Amino acid sequence: MADVAKLAGVSGQTVSRVVNGNDRVTAATRLKVETAMKQLGYRANIAARALATGRFGTIGVVTFNLSAVLNVRIVEAVATGAQARGYSVSIAVVDAPTEKDVRAAVRGLTDRAVDGVIVIEARVLDTPHLQLSDEVPLVIADSKAAHRHPTFGMDEAAGARAAVDHLLELGHATVHHVAGPAGSNPAQRRRAAWQRLLKRAGRAIPPPVVGDWSPRSGYDAALRLLADDSVTAVFAANDQMAVGVLRAAAELGRRVPGDLSVVGFDDLDFAPFLTPPLTTVRQDLAAVGRRCLEHLIAQIETPAGPVTASGTSRFVRPELVVRASTAPPRR
Amino acid sequence: MADVAKLAGVSGQTVSRVVNGNDRVTAATRLKVETAMKQLGYRANIAARALATGRFGTIGVVTFNLSAVLNVRIVEAVATGAQARGYSVSIAVVDAPTEKDVRAAVRGLTDRAVDGVIVIEARVLDTPHLQLSDEVPLVIADSKAAHRHPTFGMDEAAGARAAVDHLLELGHATVHHVAGPAGSNPAQRRRAAWQRLLKRAGRAIPPPVVGDWSPRSGYDAALRLLADDSVTAVFAANDQMAVGVLRAAAELGRRVPGDLSVVGFDDLDFAPFLTPPLTTVRQDLAAVGRRCLEHLIAQIETPAGPVTASGTSRFVRPELVVRASTAPPRR
DNA sequence: ACTCTTCTTGTTTACGCAAACATGCATATC
DNA sequence: GATATGCATGTTTGCGTAAACAAGAAGAGT
Known part of the structure; x- marks a missing residue:
């Protein structure tokens, strides 16, 4: 900075002013300083600035x-x-x-x-x-x-509601849930909203199966869930687990969506290209x-x-x- | 730092030494300084240190x-x-x-x-x-x-080789390729290796279809590729595009792997749970x-x-x- | 013409730390 | 016991910048 100041024939403070935008510097001196900066390839030292300003x-x-x-x-x-x-x-x-x-x-x-x-x-x-x-x-x-x-x-509740309502409106007696891990707030809220909605609609509330967001956990959860033949609708707390659910359904010979409806959450980029294309909740x-x-x-x-x-x-x-x-x- | 020094009854420099690990400080003074630091909740100012050290x-x-x-x-x-x-x-x-x-x-x-x-x-x-x-x-x-x-x-070439060799060894006449975007080095190298291997094996080198890594682009590419009935093997440059390929195959009524073999690249966590589970190249x-x-x-x-x-x-x-x-x- | 503003620029100082150098003390060496 | 050696600690200084204050010049108002 000192070099720039000397070359431009001004004080260091003026250079500082130019660097930090428009304090009040004449167009002429600003120009002088700027050309000097360019000529010397001047770049402010962030550490020094931080030390001086505290930001x-x-x-x-x-x-x-x-x-x-x-x-x-x-x-x-x-x-x-x-x-x-x-x-x-x-x-x-x-x-x-x-x-x-x-x-x-x-x-x-x-x-x-x-x-x-x-x-x-x-x-x-x-x-x-x-x-x-x-x-x-x-x-x-x-x-x-x-x-x-x-x-x-x-708004996790709104997302879960969209999913559950959609399935209920299609005529499913109730909706099973593959939940995210217990420690996660989004997982908790999706699960709570799912449960609340079923209760409000007067439907049976099946015990949710808890996964860890991974496709594998969705697969494992679905294997357990689908042991019961009466399961017709699954709401998975994210798309990854939904992938696992789809896989399990395929292995167990359950047609999706004929025998089983699946809804995910996230709308990851592969969701439209799964088999079948996944109904899901898009979040921004x-x-x-x-x-x-x-x-x-x-x-x-x-x-x-x-x-x-x-x-x-x-x-x-x-x-x-x-x-x-x-x-x-x-x- | 000055406060710590005063409280510990030493110079600032000694505090600095304690903070920066073992220069040479007596255990006793080190202890004094450390308790003073704790008592005052001292935390070094990174900006000042950076200014002084240049790191x-x-x-x-x-x-x-x-x-x-x-x-x-x-x-x-x-x-x-x-x-x-x-x-x-x-x-x-x-x-x-x-x-x-x-x-x-x-x-x-x-x-x-x-x-x-x-x-x-x-x-x-x-x-x-x-x-x-x-x-x-x-x-x-x-x-x-x-x-x-x-x-x-x-080692992209090794990965591509594993994929192509696998397909050739299965008996496919040649391997089609859904490539990544032209600007990407991994895409370029996978594609080049694929081409080189086919040439070396004396197989036909079909024109690759270029995607942009997205499932959608894989889907589009596959639609074009599968218009030709003779295509039996596709090597997609990543798993996402492979998802799209699988989807296109399903829509066109091509059974995978019966009618069409597909290999991906990446081994994303959903790969084992696609329909069918995807053969792919795992990279660490x-x-x-x-x-x-x-x-x-x-x-x-x-x-x-x-x-x-x-x-x-x-x-x-x-x-x-x-x-x-x-x-x-x-x- | 004189003072009072306003605006631009310069000077001094502090930010908090570590490097370099200086000091003093204890122990080893003969 | 005197000198040399090593080690723990203190003192001085500088890192590059912006804040605070100071000063000078130009213009406005009476």
Whole structure:
């Protein structure tokens, strides 16, 4: 910076002003500085700036298990958006979804110099008003609203309702459920909504089978479920498990959708090309990511601005996509 | 830090020594300092440290399209490994796989304070010895070796060979190919290997159909391919497109594997649960990520150490997993 | 013509840490 | 017992930037 200042014949402070946008610099001096910068290939030192300002231009993202398609979509949306807003993104992958680990990850990130943190799916069910950071704004991407931090997510209940209603309207006596893992908020909420809807409709509530989101667990679950001949409709908590359900049905000689209707959740890109094409609930995770990011940046840039108590939480509505894996039950 | 020093009754420098591991500090003073740190909740300021040392403890990852499962696996391996080694990870998502954009992303990252960069799939085919950064070590995760930077990737040729050999050995007259997009190195190499193998075996080389990795493109490709009744074997460049191929076959009334054998590439977690379970080439992307990371960290920590010219490039061998989507052709 | 504003630019300083150098003390060596 | 050696600790300084304050110049108003 000193070199640039000397070459341009101005003070370092003026260079700083030019670099940081329009303080008040004459067009003439601005030009001088800019040409000097270009000539010297000047690039600001981020560490020095961070030291001087206390801001880092970085957003931290905490996530379990990046390989879950769901999470990746959010991360991608956050990364893209953050870049566009001039922030970089640091990611921390947490092994176990325990409060301790998440807290450690958040701490690692704040140690590490971030202006804000996004936690994808808190999963910590036992702490009603989890406070993960008090030094930096933090938002949570989750479908559970009861966090102390602002939360954005999917309206899982609406998604589950779309799926269950669809199956009931087709005439199925009841709907069986292959649930996601117990520790997951989305899984819990989908399951709870499914159960509530059946009860409200006065239908039998069969015990759900719990999987772990993987195709294999869906397959195993379906093998157990389909031992019962009366099962005509299955709502799987995600598309991956639905794939396993379809496979099990094929092996057991149950025609889909003739003998068995299957609904998934997510609308992954392969869903339309399964055999049969999968009826599923499409969720726009990128929208969730974008909302989290916007909110976080707002909090970062106007510290006292968005007075977001635990109330601020909005949920994106998913949408049922009907394909060929559902039909009225055989009589 | 000053507060800690005062409380512990030592100089700031001694605190610094304690923080940065074992310079030479008496156990007694170390203890004093540590208790003072704990008492005050001291946490080092990364920006200040970076300013003083010129090192950041951060690794940058440049990737196209995070939603490609392939890339995510590498990112995840890098993130996990980096965390374990005390580094944080910054990701930059690049829209278009052009040299300009990649260069900009790398620059953004180095501006941003990283000690090294990993670029996932360079894709820039027109520059034979692409030099992306001269200020910071950079390694590339790609299956093309001709980069100026150290490169780690999959042995695509071996994977393609396993697939094609398998189909030929089953007795198919030739193998059709649904290729990945032209700009992708893995796609190019799989395709080239496929072609080379057919030629070597003296078989007809049908024109490949090019997709974009998506299930839909695989579906479209297969519709075209299967218009020809004589097609008995298809090698799809990834599992997603293979899903589309399976779907098209089902719609056209071609039984798999009776009428048509299909091989994929990747072994995604749903592959065993497709109808029929997909024969595919399993690749261990996490291993690629780990190798990249190790090499990068070695370069960072011993600047003159690994004298990695363009020669250093190692490729992980993929492995054929035979399932139920392949069989000898009907006669 | 004079003061009062307003606007641009310069000067000083602090951000928090670690590198380099300096010091003092204890132990080893003859 | 005097000098040399090594080790633990302290002091000084600089990393590159922006904030806070200061100063000078130009224009507005009376």
